[in-house]
Amino acid sequence: MASKGPTDPCWEYVTAALDRAAAVSRKHGYAWRGSSCGVVSYIALMCIMWNRNWDDTKDPAWAVDGLPPITSKAGDINLAYADHYLDRRTNCGLGMGRLQATVQMNTYDAVKKVAVGFVGMKNHAGNKPLDGFYREACPPLGNVLQNLMRENKCKPLSAPGPDEIGWSKLGIADGQRDYELNPGIDNAPAWLALVKQRATIYVPPECR
Numbered sequence: 001m002a003s004k005g006p007t008d009p010c011w012e013y014v015t016a017a018l019d020r021a022a023a024v025s026r027k028h029g030y031a032w033r034g035s036s037c038g039v040v041s042y043i044a045l046m047c048i049m050w051n052r053n054w055d056d057t058k059d060p061a062w063a064v065d066g067l068p069p070i071t072s073k074a075g076d077i078n079l080a081y082a083d084h085y086l087d088r089r090t091n092c093g094l095g096m097g098r099l100q101a102t103v104q105m106n107t108y109d110a111v112k113k114v115a116v117g118f119v120g121m122k123n124h125a126g127n128k129p130l131d132g133f134y135r136e137a138c139p140p141l142g143n144v145l146q147n148l149m150r151e152n153k154c155k156p157l158s159a160p161g162p163d164e165i166g167w168s169k170l171g172i173a174d175g176q177r178d179y180e181l182n183p184g185i186d187n188a189p190a191w192l193a194l195v196k197q198r199a200t201i202y203v204p205p206e207c208r
Contacts, residue, residue: 017048
């Protein structure tokens with residue numbers, strides 16, 4: 001269950017990423033009200049996305065702030081939850097309404113379920129006329145959808161579960177609060193382009 005408790009591993013990742021994002025933003029003279037805003041959440045999201053894909057010991061620091069990954073467990077499911085939370089918090093912090101954010105979330109989750117389900121059809125049992133067609137036609141389509149949706153080609157998608165959805169909903173609520181606390185804030189400061197350029201997501205060469 002999604003919970004912003006001090007010992008929850010996902011919330012620990014989120015808090016660490018937001019702290020790093022806030023430090024980067026303050027170095028550029030950026031100011032906001034509350035614990036975050038759209039820009040800060042966006043930088044935190046990029047940090048989590050980098051950490052999720054990080055597995056290059058020759059490049060141990062994030063180029064944005066020169067610090068190491070929040071965790072060495074790049075495959076930790078809690079990083080995925082943090083990703084979904086910060087994605088929704090970023091979008092709503094930048095002005096996306098609750099309805100649009102929820103519809104977007106539900107659509108993404110539905111397509112994700114279809115993609116995972118189609119790939120799994122290669123193991124579909126049965127001898128009815130259409131069973132063979134399902135086994136042949138569905139997996140390639142599922143692979144196409146997965147390639148379009150996932151960040152790292154070496155890491156297949158997994159079907160969304162209640163924890164992932166719960167964190168996304170919390171992100172929507174917190175993002176709306178960020179937006180309400182920061183009316184008229186500059187959501188496209190000039191220095192953000194440089195941060196985005198440095199915030200690369202590491203992908204092993206064999207997966208590119």
